[in-house]
Structures are given as C-alpha cells and as structure tokens.
Amino acid sequence: xxxxxxxxxxxxxxxxxxxxxxxxxxxxxxxxxxxxxxxxxxxxxxxxxxxxxxxxxxxxxxxxxxxxxxxxxxxxxxxxxxxxxxxxxxxxxxxxxxxxxxxxxxxxxxxxxxx
Amino acid sequence: xxxxxxxxxxxxxxxxxxxxxxxxxxxxxxxxxxxxxxxxxxxxxxxxxxxxxxxxxxxxxxxxxxxxxxxxxxxxxxxxxxxxxxxxxxxxxxxxxxxxxxxxxxxxx
Numbered sequence: 120x121x122x123x124x125x126x127x128x129x130x131x132x133x134x135x136x137x138x139x140x141x142x143x144x145x146x147x148x149x150x151x152x153x154x155x156x157x158x159x160x161x162x163x164x165x166x167x168x169x170x171x172x173x174x175x176x177x178x179x180x181x182x183x184x185x186x187x188x189x190x191x192x193x194x195x196x197x198x199x200x201x202x203x204x205x206x207x208x209x210x211x212x213x214x215x216x217x218x219x220x221x222x223x224x225x226x227x228x229x230x231x232x233x234x
Numbered sequence: 235x236x237x238x239x240x241x242x243x244x245x246x247x248x249x250x251x252x253x254x255x256x257x258x259x260x261x262x263x264x265x266x267x268x269x270x271x272x273x274x275x276x277x278x279x280x281x282x283x284x285x286x287x288x289x290x291x292x293x294x295x296x297x298x299x300x301x302x303x304x305x306x307x308x309x310x311x312x313x314x315x316x317x318x319x320x321x322x323x324x325x326x327x328x329x330x331x332x333x334x335x336x337x338x339x340x341x342x343x
Contacts, residue, residue, distance in 0.1 A: 225277050
C-alpha cells in the first residue's frame, strides 16, 4: 500500500531564517506530487506541483521554491522566511497521469509559525 | 474567475442528518470532490462525482447537478466524530483542483 510521510510536523522559525520541509511517498512510482498551503478560513492554495523528477510547476510567485531530487521525494524550501509564510503546509500525491478520478492523498501536514 | 462557495460553519445534533451545500463557477468541469478534515489534521477523501445524481457510501452521500453548478454532501446518523471541516473541490478544464474554504461542522450531543 502507498504511504506518504511529511516532516517536520511543527516548527517555529524567526523571520529571515531558511526553511526546508520534506515529503516522501512509498509504494508507488512516478507519482504526481503537490505542495499546498492552508491559511485559517481559506481554501487550500496550490504552491507547486510536479509530474516527474526535476519537473516543477509554480502556481504562486513568492519566496518559496520546490525541488524533486528523487522520484518520490518532494522538498519545499525558502532562503528567507516572511511573517506571511506562516501556515499549515500539506504535501500530497496522486497517481501518475491526468485523470478526473485522481484522488489526492495528503501527508499529515507541517504547521509553520514565523515570528 | 473561478469560485467555490460553501457555508463557513454549520451546527447539527448527534443522530440527526445534515446537508452541506457547495456551489461552483469554474472554467470547465471534470469532477467534484469532497474531503473531510479534522482540526489540525490532513484532509481525507470522501467522495467523487462526475455525473449528475447521488452517490451513496455508507452514512455519507454526495449529490451533483452540473447544470446548476451545485453539489451537496449529506451526512446521516451523525456521530460526534463527524465534527470536522468538509472541503468541496472542483477539477476544472485544465485538471486543476479549485478548493472551497471548507465548512466547519459542529456536532452537539
């Protein structure tokens, strides 16, 4: 069966510090991978998605970046965090290819507080 | 623009039935999803509708009317563990998911 791991679960970072959130998927090959951010009272905001190694699409211009160094590994990074980067970050995967029935499976989430 | 509307919060009583509505305006339509999200946790998949009509899955059912841009999630025999946020999401013509802000459902004994 497929599993998705995301870490760290919680972190508190000062403004201007770097960020690295990591996500790995097991039990599947060539998954579609996603990074979302969820702010309180708002819908999920897609930040990045990837259909393969080294292939990253950015949905929202900002000071965040994503990388996919291996097939089942997805990393969200920032060189200098802003207060507005605080939020709940979710990694997700779906089966390879584009299909209406592709269900997203989410990681447990990472709650980031920037002070 | 693309828009998903659902009520911010609803309250219901344990054992009762509740209907959570979702209306959408999107560029194309390739299906509608409902997810459940408990506080502080990740969303989990509940249902997928692409054709008009009702899909039943145990205590939960989801309905879709494409002509009206409307869906609802029906929860029967409510249990305390059903207290959660329910997210509506539509897959548009580019197969991009557009998410609603979610409906927080509070269950009272």
